[in-house]
Amino acid sequence: MIHSRLVQRLGAEGLGTAFLLATVIGSGIMAERLAGGNQALALLCNTLPTGAILVVLITIFGPISGAHLNPAVSLVFALRKEMAWNESAAYVVAQVGGGILGALLAHTMFELPFFQISGTARTGLGQWIAEVVAVYGLILTILGCLARNAAAVPMAVGLYITAAYWFTASTSFANPAVTIARSLSDTFAGIAPADVPAFIAAQIIGAVLAHITARQFWAKP
Numbered sequence: 001m002i003h004s005r006l007v008q009r010l011g012a013e014g015l016g017t018a019f020l021l022a023t024v025i026g027s028g029i030m031a032e033r034l035a036g037g038n039q040a041l042a043l044l045c046n047t048l049p050t051g052a053i054l055v056v057l058i059t060i061f062g063p064i065s066g067a068h069l070n071p072a073v074s075l076v077f078a079l080r081k082e083m084a085w086n087e088s089a090a091y092v093v094a095q096v097g098g099g100i101l102g103a104l105l106a107h108t109m110f111e112l113p114f115f116q117i118s119g120t121a122r123t124g125l126g127q128w129i130a131e132v133v134a135v136y137g138l139i140l141t142i143l144g145c146l147a148r149n150a151a152a153v154p155m156a157v158g159l160y161i162t163a164a165y166w167f168t169a170s171t172s173f174a175n176p177a178v179t180i181a182r183s184l185s186d187t188f189a190g191i192a193p194a195d196v197p198a199f200i201a202a203q204i205i206g207a208v209l210a211h212i213t214a215r216q217f218w219a220k221p
Helices: 002-032 041-066 071-079 085-109 125-148 151-169 176-182 192-218
Strands: none
Touching: 002 041, 002 085, 002 151, 002 176, 041 151, 071 125, 071 176, 071 192, 085 176, 085 192, 125 192, 176 192
16 A cells, blocks of 8 residues: 555656646746747746646645655755655656657657757856755745645645745755756757756755755744
8 A cells, every 4th residue: 555655646746747847848848838948938838837847737736746746855855854865866756757758749840850969068166056056046935935834835836836946046046856847848948958956056055055045034943
């Protein structure tokens, strides 16, 4: 029974992350095609579906797996001892696998080459700091809502990511699984594989800092 329950949770994480990446990459492709070269409009059209799908995915998968959909979130829950480390690792595998599947699905829907490698450079101190900030704020949003109003998590996360697309220099990847999957898409949402390790390192730093901060604001009894 416990094994069956874990499989269900991992399935929710994988499927949810797949839908997230299909939305991020698919809306980026659609936005670039329709924006007529207007990068601001394309980014806006990429932002709104991403924020919207997060509300949906967290609402439907939250009761099953917690709807982490993000290795940084699973890391923090392990640090908080709210899930076992081996379960956290399993979540990460499901999230990364689901994210890659979602990227490939987006390519298929838009009749693009199935396997791609991004050529979009995203690097530099400003971008790395932006990823620290993006994940830091995301984790605080989640933990703050869980401490005070758990029902607000879906909407709060969707709104936070919508805002963070615009106030961070990196456009708020804020998710190692998303970062890896986007490196396999040479589209509007892509990131060059060489730039992935620094982004993920920044995201982990942001998650750990948020975990430390949350312990001061919302300490457990």
